[in-house]
Amino acid sequence: MDINKQIVEWFRYFHAHPEVSWKEYGTTNKIAEILDELGVGYRRFPDVTGLIAEIGEGEVVTAVRADIDALWQEVDDVMQANHSCGHDANISMVLGALLHLLEDPPKDKKIRFIFQPAEEKGNGSLAMIEKGALDGVGFLFGVHLRPKEELRDGYFAPSIHHGAGIYMEGKIKGMDAHGARPHQGKNSIDVLMAIHSYIRSIYLSPFESYSAKLTKLIAGGENLNIIPGNAEFAIDVRAQKNEVLEEIQKRLGEGIEGIEKVYGVKIDYAWTDHTPGAVVSAEAEDIIRKAIGSIAGERVLAQPVITSGSDDFHFYTIKHPEVKAAMMGVGADLSPGLHHPRMTFNISALSQAAKILAETLRRA
Numbered sequence: 001m002d003i004n005k006q007i008v009e010w011f012r013y014f015h016a017h018p019e020v021s022w023k024e025y026g027t028t029n030k031i032a033e034i035l036d037e038l039g040v041g042y043r044r045f046p047d048v049t050g051l052i053a054e055i056g057e058g059e060v061v062t063a064v065r066a067d068i069d070a071l072w073q074e075v076d077d078v079m080q081a082n083h084s085c086g087h088d089a090n091i092s093m094v095l096g097a098l099l100h101l102l103e104d105p106p107k108d109k110k111i112r113f114i115f116q117p118a119e120e121k122g123n124g125s126l127a128m129i130e131k132g133a134l135d136g137v138g139f140l141f142g143v144h145l146r147p148k149e150e151l152r153d154g155y156f157a158p159s160i161h162h163g164a165g166i167y168m169e170g171k172i173k174g175m176d177a178h179g180a181r182p183h184q185g186k187n188s189i190d191v192l193m194a195i196h197s198y199i200r201s202i203y204l205s206p207f208e209s210y211s212a213k214l215t216k217l218i219a220g221g222e223n224l225n226i227i228p229g230n231a232e233f234a235i236d237v238r239a240q241k242n243e244v245l246e247e248i249q250k251r252l253g254e255g256i257e258g259i260e261k262v263y264g265v266k267i268d269y270a271w272t273d274h275t276p277g278a279v280v281s282a283e284a285e286d287i288i289r290k291a292i293g294s295i296a297g298e299r300v301l302a303q304p305v306i307t308s309g310s311d312d313f314h315f316y317t318i319k320h321p322e323v324k325a326a327m328m329g330v331g332a333d334l335s336p337g338l339h340h341p342r343m344t345f346n347i348s349a350l351s352q353a354a355k356i357l358a359e360t361l362r363r364a
């Protein structure tokens with residue numbers, strides 16, 4: 001079988017059959033079918049999509065993860081599932097690595113293939129962790145295409161340093177009053193302005209990369225003569241490092257508490273949709289670096305990619321700090337950008353990436 005041709009064929013199949021997070025039924029079935037044909041054992045789950053396959057023998061386990069879901073978005077005026085994050089490519093590269101490894105399966109260790117659902121929901125990795133995906137794992141690798149601004153066509157990066165992100169969703173409970181008698185009310189818009197200027201006064205070291213900003217404000221209604229007591233708001237917080245994100249969260253919590261007192265209102269809030277920043281193992285990164293050098297040559301070895309984007313891959317290391325992990329970045333002239341409805345890239349990059357992945361898994 002021509003492995004490169006097979007990878008492209010698989011890519012075309014998965015690209016033509018996108019499914020959204022937690023509903024990757026056909027995708028899971030197709031991967032299972034491929035594994036059946038290859039005689040590779042795997043586990044499926046009654047309650048979640050995705051599957052975990054394994055080859056080789058031994059005590060040591062090295063794992064690789066491919067996320068399998070697509071996005072739900074408008075393409076040519078029609079809402080539909082669409083593989084605009086390249087998870088169709090991730091599945092094909094990882095299956096391609098499996099084909100390479102099957103030519104001479106490892107005898108000194110097991111290699112585990114985690115086909116993970118729902119990356120775009122930010123919690124598919126947590127489901128796989130619950131299913132024991134990382135039990136016994138020493139090294140974990142991932143792979144993702146990068147936009148062309150981050151990585152040139154034909155180049156490979158030994159790691160991707162995603163940023164961390166979280167949202168605060170809040171409700172202000174003040175007091176309505178007549179516009180003519182503002183002293184009888186507690187105006188939630190004044191409170192929103194106070195929150196806004198407080199956010200602008202959170203200063204951390206200028207050497208750190210971070211941002212916090214209001215992304216939702218709802219106050220007032222039909223009657224322009226009512227001082228609105230209640231309001232809703234949301235804040236989007238990003239930071240390159242997990243500890244910087246935590247510091248901003250702490251400061252925001254303190255600020256909200258202070259504003260409650262000063263304005264005499266109640267502010268209820270909750271933190272939602274946390275995506276952790278990358279915790280990259282230097283050892284795992286070095287294995288990828290050497291694999292890139294030996295398969296593709298030092299010339300196409302790029303620097304680690306630092307990006308404000310995020311990936312739920314990093315929950316694996318947050319929940320299992322003992323696992324040494326890194327994600328390889330693949331440069332494939334990807335444009336206009338990840339999650340763009342008409343995202344395209346150079347498919348020929350997939351076969352080289354699959355070879356490098358196989359070499360990485362052998363070396364780990």
Ligand SMILES: [Zn+2]
Binds near residue numbers: 338
């Ligand atoms: Zn995505």
Ligand SMILES: [Zn+2]
Binds near residue numbers: 067087144
């Ligand atoms: Zn993605």
